[in-house]
Amino acid sequence: MLSELLIRSFVVIDELRIPLGPGLSVVTGETGAGKSLLVDALGLVLGSRADAGVIRAGADTAEVIATFDLTPDSPAHAWLAERDLTADTDQCIVRRVVAPDRSRAFINATPVPLQLLRELGERLLDLHGQHEHQALMRRDVQRSLLDAYAGAGHEAQALASVVTALAALRARHRALQEAAEQRAARASLVRYQLDELEGLRPQAGEWQDLNTTERRLAHAQELMSGISGLVALLSEGDDALSSALEKAMSTLRQLLRHEPRLAEVEGLLASAGVEISEAAIALNRIAGDLESEPLDLPALEARVAHWHDLARKHRVPPEELPELWGRLAAEHESLQGDGDAIAELAREIAGREHEAAGLAQALSAKRAAASPALAQAVTEEMGRLGLGSARLQAALTPEALSVNGCEAVEFLVSPAPDAPFKPLAKIASGGELSRISLALQVVLADVCAGPTLIFDEVDVGIGGAVAEIVGLRLHELAKTRQVLCITHLPQVAAQGDTHLLVEKGETGGRTISSVEVLTQARRIEEIARMLGGIAVSARTRALARDMLRG
Structure with a gap:
């Protein structure tokens, strides 16, 4: 209020x-x-x-x-x-x-x-x-008035809620489908990349081993020749270190009889002999390994080149290829399986569409039944309010399902029996609109308790x-x-x-x-003025009193 x-x-x-x-x-x-x-x-x-x-x-x-x-x-x-x-x-x-x-x-x-x-x-x-203030001119107000008269407020509210929820579900479904398409495209790319990496199957630490092996195989002849020379120098022939050391040991033993302090030197030479012998054994073992290792250098070089190619393609260092392989495999796994969510959402949408259709049908039935009754009641009231033979029509125009139902509602007025029906704004003056509004409010008084009403003209x-x-x-x-x-x-x-x-x-x-x-006294004077004009008489005052008594 x-x-x-x-x-x-x-x-x-x-x-x-x-x-x-x-x-x-x-x-x-x-x-x-x-x-x-x-x-x-x-x-x-x-x-x-x-x-x-x-x-x-x-x-x-x-x-x-x-x-x-x-x-x-x-x-x-x-x-x-x-x-x-x-x-x-x-x-x-x-x-x-x-x-x-x-x-x-x-x-x-x-x-x-x-x-x-x-x-x-x-x-x-x-x-x-005045028209600019007239709520009755708006289609949404006209629709609400018809729904109130039809007792369809519950259906209208429920339908609006369901259609709003349906729109949100459809938007989510579209978003999921778009995301699924993007995920499918990404999954296809990841699958292609995985296929390339699975052709290589890079293992952790393998890159370092490949580089080491490649260097060794590339210098195998040089290694074998050098090792053979070292073995000969250490232990083979009269000029080998081991032979020279034996001669030195023999001379030292003879001298030891005259100088006991040379015993320490003898121990050092004995130790050196053992080290030389073990070095020769180690060299022979490495030489044996080199001889037994397959010398498939072209295959090794091809694999190294394959590592380089994939690393360059994915823009990562070669040693990170095994980690990339694992990452892509995990991503591909995560990109699978969103079809169930889309299908479930589609089922939910179908259920909501069925619910909305049922509510819209019930709402349309109530509107169709109430429209002529409301028009007749308002038309009769308009006649009592001095609008002559003017008639009101609550027109229903089918339209696509929305939060407002399956039809547009518009109040039309015909000023005379032979005149066509036209929208309120095109046919009613300010005073006529006020009286049409009053007629509607009177007809809807029991079902539509609106806000404060202001009537002008x-x-x-x-x-x-x-x-x-x-x-x-x-x-x-x-x-x-x-x-x-x-x-x-x-x-x-x-x-x-x-x-x-x-x-x-x-x-x-x-x-x-x-x-x-x-006050009551001043009201009598004002109503008397309205009745009699400038000159207020005892007669107009008496009439004013009678009117105020009702």
Whole structure:
């Protein structure tokens, strides 16, 4: 419920603080007093566009603050909670400040983008009047009204949830398929690389062994010749080291008889003899190994070249080929087996599609059944509200399944029996739209408890009995929700629970609009003025009293 509206420096308004209560609040005043400025100010709070022209002359900014009392189960309260914009109290304060160069919006003192202000405004206020404020012009609002009348809110909500989930599943399925295709391409490349490496089968440490063996085989003849020469030098022939050492040992033994200290030298020469003998044995063993080793140098060189080629191709050092082989084998293993997940997701999508089709069919059936009934009920109410033979049609146009169902919903109006049906925006004036909105609200009163309703121009072009019916319908609506109506008709004003009078005057050479909450006595005077014009008589006062008594 809108509990207070504060307007500062807005057009001809200096400052207005307007308290509002439940039920029906009516706003009256002379033409040009500024009644519609209240609606414009509310539109500003709802997030409508603003320009510097709304700033009162001499002021730096224009400001509108609307205070709402919320119940914990209201859509607005849930919306605020989802966005962490709730206040410490059950109130919501919406503020809009317009400066020459820009405007700012606040929800409970938190700066917000204008779009958020519009979203919240749709949950707080429903303006019926000028086209730019008219929620009824929107297809989504029309669809929601038909669903409320059809009692299809559950199906519509469930379908929207399932279709949204279905879209997410399809997106995931596409992503998995794309990933699977990429994985398959990668797996193919890795398989090709593995086949190359498996042809080589490189082993850890093999590269070092290959290089050592290659060097040895490349110098085999040189090694054999050198080793043979060394063996001959050490132990073969009269000139060998071993023969010379034997002669030295023989001479030393003879000398030892005369010099005992030569015993140490004898030991050293004996040890040297043993070392020479062992060196010759080792050389012969190596020579034997070299003779027994196959001298397939071309094959060895070919394998070394193969290592080099693969290392260069994969841009790694040759010694890292065994590790690369293992890595590629592990990667190839990991790239397998995503088909099961895709198939499972496809089954889940099929199940959701079946569920969505069932919900859409049920929703379509309810809409098809309710559409003519709603059109008939609203048409009858439109006739009672002075719209003559105008007719409303809730047209259903088949379309592809979406979160909104399998059909588009659009309210069409025919102003006369022989006139074609056209969209509301193309055929209804501001006053007619307000009365069509009122007719819809009356028909939907028991099934659609909306937010605060604001009616402007609802009484344009009517009077007498029709005006009284409009007032009564507004009063009936106000039993279940808050209604604010700007009116020129005493029959409508007399139905108000609260009466606000807008007046324009001059203060200090400035034109200023003011708002007064009327007492019962002042209400009699205002309604008498509306009945009798400038001259208020005892007769018009008496009639005003009778109208207020109901």
